[in-house]
Amino acid sequence: MSITSPDFTAPMSSFTLFVWIWIGIACLTFLSLFSITAPYGRHQRTGWGITIDNRLGWILMEVISPLTLLFFFLTGSQPKSKVVWVLVGLWVLHYINRSLIFPFRLRTDGKRMPLSIALMAVFFNLVNGFINGYYWGHIAEPYSDAWLTDWRFIVGMGLFIVGAFVNIQSDEILLRLRENNPNTYKIPQGGLYGWISSPNYFGEMVEWLGFALMAWSLPALAFALWTIANLFPRAIANHQWYLSKFTDYPPERKAVIPFIW
Ligand code: NDP
Numbered sequence: 001m002s003i004t005s006p007d008f009t010a011p012m013s014s015f016t017l018f019v020w021i022w023i024g025i026a027c028l029t030f031l032s033l034f035s036i037t038a039p040y041g042r043h044q045r046t047g048w049g050i051t052i053d054n055r056l057g058w059i060l061m062e063v064i065s066p067l068t069l070l071f072f073f074l075t076g077s078q079p080k081s082k083v084v085w086v087l088v089g090l091w092v093l094h095y096i097n098r099s100l101i102f103p104f105r106l107r108t109d110g111k112r113m114p115l116s117i118a119l120m121a122v123f124f125n126l127v128n129g130f131i132n133g134y135y136w137g138h139i140a141e142p143y144s145d146a147w148l149t150d151w152r153f154i155v156g157m158g159l160f161i162v163g164a165f166v167n168i169q170s171d172e173i174l175l176r177l178r179e180n181n182p183n184t185y186k187i188p189q190g191g192l193y194g195w196i197s198s199p200n201y202f203g204e205m206v207e208w209l210g211f212a213l214m215a216w217s218l219p220a221l222a223f224a225l226w227t228i229a230n231l232f233p234r235a236i237a238n239h240q241w242y243l244s245k246f247t248d249y250p251p252e253r254k255a256v257i258p259f260i261w
Contacts (some may be wrong), residue, residue, distance in 0.1 A: 015139060019218050023225055030229035037237040040113040048114035055103045057113040061121035063098035066092045068129030076137020082144035084136050087215050106249050107178035112211035128226060152213050159210025164256050166192055166203030187246055195258040197242050198235035205231055232256060
């Protein structure tokens with residue numbers, strides 16, 4: 001790039017305005033999800049319309065993200081720098097796991113989710129894929145190779161890798177709990193479960209905050225904020241669910257941020 005500090009005196013483009021509005025909606029969503037927990041998984045409940053197979057829902061919701069990102073990135077005429085290929089590659093790798101591997105490992109046989117929730121997630125992934133892909137494909141000045149050694153890229157990459165590791169390890173622990181008992185819930189142990197109830201969410205939030213640092217762009221920041229908006233309130237709801245379901249739930253365990261929350 002030319003990664004430069006944002007010029008707050010420059011007139012705002014309609015794209016930038018769109019991303020800021022999207023960030024505003026994330027803030028409202030964050031607040032509202034403390035009172036309305038999305039009704040899938042352990043928080044599944046009736047009254048949300050027709051339902052679809054849980055596994056199919058996960059594939060549909062998640063595969064849209066890398067497809068949209070790649071479409072807008074590849075159809076744009078902006079030069080494709082090494083750095084941007086790394087960023088796009090990490091995004092696609094994450095979503096290959098989330099949309100094509102994770103759903104086939106779920107042990108939620110017979111479980112369903114509301115179509116309305118799947119469609120909301122499709123919309124969320126569509127917009128986030130669009131703003132990031134469009135930005136890199138059509139708008140952003142190419143990153144220079146020097147960005148590869150900038151502290152933001154290096155620290156962000158470190159956070160992304162640690163976050164992805166924690167996310168995948170924690171999901172793996174949950175999946176193994178179901179090996180002989182599909183659709184039952186147990187108290188997870190191991191990894192960061194010693195400290196928090198939803199380390200998979202903690203890992204995902206760290207991962208995308210790291211990504212936003214690496215990318216140093218408003219659309220990547222918007223996606224990180226949306227991830228927090230979705231997962232932080234749900235982690236609080238998961239923690240309360242564990243406390244109400246298991247009388248022997250470890251009292252020292254926090255909800256989502258080790259030692260703090
Ligand atoms: P959960 O932790 O609620 O569940 C993950 C899987 O483990 C589900 O199959 C669930 O079954 C099962 N499970 C959960 N707790 C237990 C337990 N105590 N005992 C046995 N099995 C259990 O995660 P989500 O389904 O909400 O999310 C899955 C992944 O997607 C996570 O990695 C999350 O970070 C990511 N995600 C990312 C979002 C984003 O905005 N970027 C948004 C939402 C999710 P069941 O479905 O039956 O409860």
